Amino acid sequence: MKMTAANLTKLPGDALKAVYGMNGDTVLYWAHHEKLCLVDDHIAFMGGLDLCYGRWDSWQHSIADAHPGDLNKTVFPGQDFNNARILDFSDVAHWDQNKLDRRYNSRMGWSDMSISLMGPVVEDLRRHFAERWNFIYQEKYSSKNSADRYSPLHVSESRNGIVHHDYPSSPDAPLPEHMRERMMERWEESRERMDGFREQVRHHFPNSRHPPPPPPGMPCQIMRSCTKWSHGTDSTEHSIQNAYIEVIRNSHHFIYIENQFFITATGDSQRPIKNQIGAAIVERIVRAAREGEPYHVIVIMPAIPAFAGDLKSDEALGTREILELQYDSINRGGNSIMESIAREGIDPMQYIRFYNLRNYDRINSGGAMRDAEEQSGVSYDDARQDYDQRYGSQNNEYAQGGAYNNEDQQYGGGGQNNRFERYQEATQNIGSHSGLSSGQWDSVASCYMLNGEDIRNVPWEDGTTDEMDAFVSELLYVHSKLLIADDRVVICGSANLNDRSQLGDHDSEIAICIEDPREIDSYMAGRPWRATEFAASLRRLIFRKHLGLLPAQDVTRPDQNFEPIGVPNAYDWGSREDEAVIDPLSSDFSSLWNNTARNNTQAFERVFHPVPSDSVRNWKDYDEYFSRFFPSGKDAKEEKGKEPSKPSQWKLGHVVAEEFPGGVQEVKEVLSQIRGTLVEMPLLFLKEEDIAKEGLTLNAMTEEIYT
Structure with missing residues (x-):
């Protein structure tokens, strides 16, 4: 029996306990979900970015x-070229063995957020890591047989109130001290330490093209989700959830959330969902409406979880369950955020909106590829596989040790591996080939970014593929775990907006809350507003990326924004594009944001028929809109050559060609209207269906896994 989501729902309780690991009624199927890297006790990296394939990306995605x-111009070698909606990672120990043929398939873009830190906060992160390491060491490796391999780490004396803070155990309990006051107090205590770190910055970056100025320092608070199983603590800590709730409740005008998931409750009636971030959003919006305050919440999240498979299949039950839980959090089920606001006589669309990200590109598989294949006698994909192996073996001890020493295997020799x-x-x-062999048009993603070429003017020559079938589209996967409040406060970390990350006794997480003391002049709802430099520049940069108001990045020419802390980020304050996003509550910005999302959504649906879509209210609509064009289980390579008059009937993510006489x-005329990657979230998708439980019954324990 395969351990698919559908089959797991049919297992008896005892079997599920064995599969997921149970202790009494406690589910132990949780993860150490933190993303934390410490370098020489000096620099820290933390946020949502995993250290694995498929995560690196650029602004244009x-x-x-x-x-x-x-x-040699390949940007995503080996398994770094990944699309989890088509084919999940496989055999990752052999990173070069990528089975996704890039002649016919696109990758999935990755939108994420991570922060580089320096200063006393690194001490706190080091202590956190050392405590975790020592706990796991005592649990697993302290035996005599393991003592020579691992050893415990020294834990320095904790600075008061950073890691071991005094947050209450219940998110509903009153906070004994306002977070901002605590942060400012700790910051003042740490300012003297910063002088020493300034010299260390110069020491660590002696050859930087941009000599670092003394870092000003910012008050910050480390927060965690941890408990006995994950950290050995006597009590459960969910200070990340507490911080989200407090920051939302105390926000003045604006909340921006960018997160991989959005599963939350507005009270105690949405079991199995328990976290109360949704309740804080409802409370703050209702208060703003009653007091006549300008207030708005923008949420960006993935259109669909990044799991392979047709949504209608049994294998996609887990994906559908997550979708249902998210829609029940947003606008369905009777207790969602929007329904709770509407019951107060308030139009929720005036105060909170949800969006996704999507983009398109064109695979350069035309005349240049055809001629190179014909003259070499080698298919592009065979040559690409050899390139991947060569790329990975350049500094690989296995390769240097003689794995490619004989004539049949050595690159450049007489065997098949000279295909490259x-x-x-x-x-x-x-x-x-009209510039198509130069690399300039190997991607056309720059066309929807600032100063990009009009896609209608980009050249093409038919060859291996005609141009119609070379266009591809995919959701841009949001993996960030970010909240920005009032352009003043930033929360960034590893915690998703769901129970697994927020409750503390499920996945272990770490996050940081930052409030920059450097204030700048800005606007909120047309009125002067004192924002902070870090939060405002971060929010504006992200919005401009989504709107296509940033130029495409040249990945071969990294700039100072590629550097870690110590090299200041570049931002063009006062530019026309900056002014366009300065006030997230102004009517001009709202028109720009919503019109861009609407126009992009209509263009993508016209050309590619992606799901989810508001035009799909039930499974019959799903079949008519999607399934008849993209039969399940068929990727582009498998069906190559079948029904050439209707290529869109077998290539997932390609143009529905028969609709363009x-x-x-x-x-191209339709695609030329797309700017950036912002699209509307389809809140009516499968609204007439029980998305997750059609013909199946989810077990209560598996539901807890998905929340």
């Missing part, structure tokens, strides 16, 4: 990565 004129050289040599003789120019 290019999803095409075929380079027919030069394989043969292909590369052929590219020197294929001509320019005017040909590819008609497609």
Whole structure:
């Protein structure tokens, strides 16, 4: 029996306890979900970014990565080219064994947030790590047989109130001290330490092109989700949830949330959901409406969880369960955020809105690729596989030890592994192909960014694929765990907005709350407002990226924004694009934001028929809108060559070609209207269906896993 979500629902309770690991009625199927890297007790990196394949990305999030004129221009080698909606990671120990053919399939873009830190806060993070390490050491490795391999870490004396703070155990309990006051007090205590760190910055970055100025320091608070199983603590800590609730309740005008999940409760009637972040949102919006205050919440999240499979299949039951829990948190089920606000006689759409991200690209599989394949006698994908192996083995001891020493295996020798050289040599003789062999148009993602070329003017030559079928689209996966309040306060960390991350006794998490003391002049709802430099610049940069108001990044020419802390980020304060997003409550911004989201949504649905979609209210609609064009279980490579007159019937994420009698120019006309990656979240998707439980019954314990 395969351990699919559908099959797990049929297991008896005792079997589920064995599968998930149970102690009494406590589910132990949780994870150490933190993302934390400490370097020399000096610099810390933390946030939502995993240290694994498929996470690195650029502002434009290019999803095409075929380079027919030069394989050395590959941006995402090996399994870094990943699309979890089509094919999940497999055999990751062999990173070069990528089974996703990039001649026909796109990758999935990755939108994430991580923070680089320096100063006394690194001491607190080190102590947190040492405590975790020592707890696990005592639990697993302190035996005589393991003593030589591992050893405990020294834990320095804790500075008062940073890690071991005195948050109450209940999110509803009154806080004994306002977080901001506590943060400011701790910051004042730490300012003297910063002088020493300033010299350390210069020591660690002696050759930087941008000599670092003395860091001003910012008051901050480390927060955690941890309990006995994850950290050995006597009590459960959920200070991240407490911080979310407090910051939302005390916000003046604006909350921005960007998170991988949105599963939360507005009270005690949404079991199995328990965290009360949704209740804080409802409370704050109702108070703003009754007092006539300008107030707004913007939430950006993925359109769908990044799991492979057709939504209608049994294997996608877990995905559908998450979707249902999220919709029940947002606008369905009787106790959602929007329904709770509406019961107070308030239009929720005036105060809170939800959005997703999506983008498109064009795979350069035309005439240049055809000619290179014909002249070399090597397919592009075979040459690409050899490139991946070569790329990964350059500094690999296994390769240096002789794995490629014989003539049949050595790169450049007489065996099949010289396919890369043969292909590369052929590219020197294929001509320019209207610039398509130069690499300039290996991706067209820059077309929807600032100062990008109009897609209608980008050249193409038919070859391996015609241009209509070279266009691809995919959701841009939001993996951030970020909250920005009033352009003054930032919460960033590893914690998703769901019970697993927020309750403390499920997944272990870490986050930081930052309030920059450097104030700047700004606006809220057309009125002067004192924002802070860090929060305001971060929020504006993110909004501009989503709206296409940033230029595409040249990944071969990293700038100072690629550097860790110590090198200041560049931001063009006062530019026209900055002014466009300065006031998130102004009517001009609201028009720009919502019109962009609406226009992009309509364009993507017209060309690619993505799901979820508001036009799909039930499974019959789903079949008519999606399934008849994209049969389940068929990726682009498997069905290559079938029904060439209707390519969209078998290529997931490609153009629904039969709906464009005017040909590819008609497609380009629609795509030319897209700016950035912002789209509306389809709140009516499958509204007439019980999304998760059609023909199945979810076990209460598996429901807890998904919340």
